Amino acid sequence: MDKTINQKAWFLVLPVFLVVAFSAILPLMTVVNYSMQDTFGNNQFFWNGVGWFKELLDPSTDLGGRFLASLGRNLLFSVIILAIEVPLGIVVALSMPRDGWSVAACLVILALPLLIPWNVVGTIWQIFGRPDIGLLGYTLNSLGINYNYVSNEFDAWATVIVMDVWHWTSLVALLCYAGLKSIPDAYYQAAQIDGASRWAVFTAIQLPKMNRVLLIAVLLRFMDSFMIYTEPFVVTGGGPGNSTTFVSIELVKIALGQFDLGKAAALSLVYNLIILIVCWVFYTVMTNAGAERPVKQGAE
Amino acid sequence: MHSIPGRRVILITFLIFLLLPIYWLVNMSFKTNAEIVSTMTLWPHQPTLENYRRIFTDESWYSGYINSLTYVLINTVISIAVALPAAYGFSRYRFLGDKHLFFWLLSNRMAPAAVYALPFFNLYSAINLFDTPWAVALAHCIFNVPLAVWILEGFVSGVPREIDETAFLDGYSFPRFFIKILVPLIASGIGVAAFFCFMFSWVELLLARTLTSVNAKPISAIMTRTVSAAGMDWGLLAAAGVLTIIPGALVIWFVRNYIARGFALGRV
Numbered sequence: 001m002d003k004t005i006n007q008k009a010w011f012l013v014l015p016v017f018l019v020v021a022f023s024a025i026l027p028l029m030t031v032v033n034y035s036m037q038d039t040f041g042n043n044q045f046f047w048n049g050v051g052w053f054k055e056l057l058d059p060s061t062d063l064g065g066r067f068l069a070s071l072g073r074n075l076l077f078s079v080i081i082l083a084i085e086v087p088l089g090i091v092v093a094l095s096m097p098r099d100g101w102s103v104a105a106c107l108v109i110l111a112l113p114l115l116i117p118w119n120v121v122g123t124i125w126q127i128f129g130r131p132d133i134g135l136l137g138y139t140l141n142s143l144g145i146n147y148n149y150v151s152n153e154f155d156a157w158a159t160v161i162v163m164d165v166w167h168w169t170s171l172v173a174l175l176c177y178a179g180l181k182s183i184p185d186a187y188y189q190a191a192q193i194d195g196a197s198r199w200a201v202f203t204a205i206q207l208p209k210m211n212r213v214l215l216i217a218v219l220l221r222f223m224d225s226f227m228i229y230t231e232p233f234v235v236t237g238g239g240p241g242n243s244t245t246f247v248s249i250e251l252v253k254i255a256l257g258q259f260d261l262g263k264a265a266a267l268s269l270v271y272n273l274i275i276l277i278v279c280w281v282f283y284t285v286m287t288n289a290g291a292e293r294p295v296k297q298g299a300e
Numbered sequence: 301m302h303s304i305p306g307r308r309v310i311l312i313t314f315l316i317f318l319l320l321p322i323y324w325l326v327n328m329s330f331k332t333n334a335e336i337v338s339t340m341t342l343w344p345h346q347p348t349l350e351n352y353r354r355i356f357t358d359e360s361w362y363s364g365y366i367n368s369l370t371y372v373l374i375n376t377v378i379s380i381a382v383a384l385p386a387a388y389g390f391s392r393y394r395f396l397g398d399k400h401l402f403f404w405l406l407s408n409r410m411a412p413a414a415v416y417a418l419p420f421f422n423l424y425s426a427i428n429l430f431d432t433p434w435a436v437a438l439a440h441c442i443f444n445v446p447l448a449v450w451i452l453e454g455f456v457s458g459v460p461r462e463i464d465e466t467a468f469l470d471g472y473s474f475p476r477f478f479i480k481i482l483v484p485l486i487a488s489g490i491g492v493a494a495f496f497c498f499m500f501s502w503v504e505l506l507l508a509r510t511l512t513s514v515n516a517k518p519i520s521a522i523m524t525r526t527v528s529a530a531g532m533d534w535g536l537l538a539a540a541g542v543l544t545i546i547p548g549a550l551v552i553w554f555v556r557n558y559i560a561r562g563f564a565l566g567r568v
Contacts, residue, residue: 005394012389013401015382016445023442024408027419092314095307104556108549109315111559112322115548117520119505120541127328128321133336133534135324166318174559198305227412230505248414255418256510268415279407 028272034265052266063254063263067270069242070250077246078225081164085221086214088165089172094206096177107177110170122234125163129235149236153243156236160244163231168221175217179210212286219282226275247271322545328538336534351539364519365543367433368502371516374437376497379444380452380490387452388482392461405446416442417510424511435511436518440504444497451496455489456482488558495555502548519544 035052058064092110097103113121129149131137140147149159183205191201229248232238238245238253245253251271255264328336329351330344339345355361389395390402416439424435459482467477483490509521523540552559 003392003394007395009389009393009395009398012385012393013395013398016386016405016449017401019378019382019438019441020405020408020445023416023420023439024411027416027423030419030422031415088314091310095311095314097311106311106315107556107559108552109318111552111556112545112549113318115499115503115545115552116322117503117505117544119520119523120544123523123537123541124321124325127534127538128324133328133340135320135342138340166321169314170318223410227410227414229412229414248412251412251414252417252506255414261418264418271412272415275410275412276407279410280403283403283406 031265031268034261035269036262038262052262053270055263056266056270063267066242066250067247067267070245070247073244074226074228074246077161077164077228078222080161081168081225082218082221084161084165085169085172086218088169089217090176090210090214092169092173093176093180094202096173096180107174110173112170113167114170116167118230119234121163121167122231125159125166125231126235129159151240153240156240156244159235160232163235164225164228167231168224172217172221175213176210179213180206183209215282215286219279219286222278223275226278325538325541325545328534329542331535333533333535348535351535352543354536355539355543361519361522361540364517364522367512367516368508368518368520369547371433371436371440371508371518372498372501374433375440375444375501376494378437378441379448379497380494383445383448383452383493384483384490385478386449387456388478390449390453391456392464402449405449409443409446409450411442413443413504413506417506420507421510430511431513431515433516436508436516437501439507439511440501444500447496447500448493451493452486452489455486455492458489459485491555492558495551495558498551499548 036050037047038051052063055061055063056067059068096106116124128134129137129147131141131148137147137149146152147155149155187205188201191205196204227248228246229252232244232246233249236244238249247267251264251267254260254267327343330347330349331341332346332348332350335341335344335346390398420435420439421430424430424439429435429438463481463485464477467481472481505518505520508518512518512521519540523537523544
């Protein structure tokens with residue numbers, strides 16, 4: 001695009017840089033510092049070099065075992081919710097009414113779960129799923145299904161996943177809806193003249209037009225599910241056993257529960273690194289998708 | 301051609317799925333604890349406002365709402381104020397390291413709060429901001445400022461360059477152009493960005509809880525109190541939960557027409 005080169009633009013960006021650097025770089029430096037040390041309390045620290053990192057990546061140690069197990073659970077969780085939320089979000093976006101007052105009503109209801117504080121989301125599902133006082137738990141149990149998210153691993157997972165679908169599918173749906181709205185009517189008319197089937201309209205017009213927003217949706221959903229903490233913590237507390245202990249829950253346990261600062265810091269760095277890499281991959285794909293766009297349209 | 305067969309059924313089923321758990325919370329908030337524990341009722345048979353009365357008359361409860369709203373508002377103002385010039389810079393100019401800087405900002409939006417909880421605690425204790433709304437507001441900047449830059453950059457890019465050039469030819473200074481011309485043009489974008497800052501600051505708990513102890517405790521942290529006191533006060537918990545949903549619902553209503561575009565971060 002026709003951006004002019006102007007180094008003075010740094011002055012415009014400087015406030016943002018300072019604010020974010022204050023909250024990002026300074027704390028990260030303390031984390032790096034801690035990650036190389038061990039403490040036995042009393043603010044006495046001992047040099048430990050890369051010891052924590054070695055332990056972290058070795059599944060036979062306590063720390064490594066816990067980290068890798070929670071990482072595996074977290075990845076499984078992210079994959080499952082993406083596999084449900086993305087198709088469901090697309091279907092809901094395609095089902096939206098075209099115009100009239102019902103559009104606004106649907107948008108408001110869709111956005112509602114997104115603005116509920118995360119621990120309240122947890123509380124809502126904690127209550128809703130309880131076999132004694134919750135509608136869901138009570139109904140399932142009176143139907144003869146033995147459902148109890150406190151003691152049964154499978155039920156705990158199902159509850160956490162349904163909760164996440166409830167909480168975040170709207171985000172995917174709203175993004176896709178925005179993408180669909182940007183398709184000019186002429187495209188649909190052309191498809192009608194060509195006698196295209198509904199499926200062809202979806203794969204040839206709607207899906208390509210939703211490409212960019214879908215990328216944003218997958219990126220946001222993957223990242224947010226990868227750092228999920230509050231909602232499962234409120235509902236299951238990471239249990240039963242460790243079955244719903246995701247990486248952030250494990251990290252907070254080590255950092256604020258046991259005050260094992262060295263271990264927690266090393267875990268934080270590895271955790272951050274994974275996120276940085278995934279983020280970079282998405283960012284590259286996203287900017288490339290943007291760059292290819294005009295060329296593609298010209299060729300059509 | 302927009303839509304798919306059976307769309308009404310799908311949409312209505314989904315909306316009911318969204319509303320049912322919320323309805324259950326509202327339902328419980330109007331019940332007495334005796335009714336909650338003893339029977340299963342689909343609506344309150346002895347409706348009571350007692351739960352709400354307790355929240356509005358007890359300062360330790362309602363101060364939580366004031367604390368939460370205080371840091372959310374401070375955060376929104378800071379985020380938008382610093383993000384506006386940056387969004388303009390990113391949208392109009394190329395400069396050394398612009399892409400790297402943009403990526404670095406984006407990566408901070410994705411950073412897990414759990415990683416920062418402890419270092420933030422140390423940092424804000426060291427500069428005597430611990431347990432003030434400022435600590436939480438500044439801490440939330442780490443994900444809200446990048447998001448605001450991201451959204452506003454999309455909206456600023458939608459304003460044609462010719463407008464800038466004409467204004468400068470007319471003798472507008474940069475600050476005057478910015479306030480008199482650019483800001484009104486992207487007013488809806490600023491609204492959307494403010495909505496998102498409000499939203500993410502309002503829903504976050506981990507940092508808000510870690511950085512406060514008594515004076516600035518947010519409502520979502522106070523809610524956990526109901527667990528410890530003599531069994532579980534379900535009615536009170538439900539009422540407190542309902543009251544945390546209301547500010548969000550009000551804000552959605554104001555931005556409902558821009559919501560879809562906003563969620564696409566101004567990039568459709």
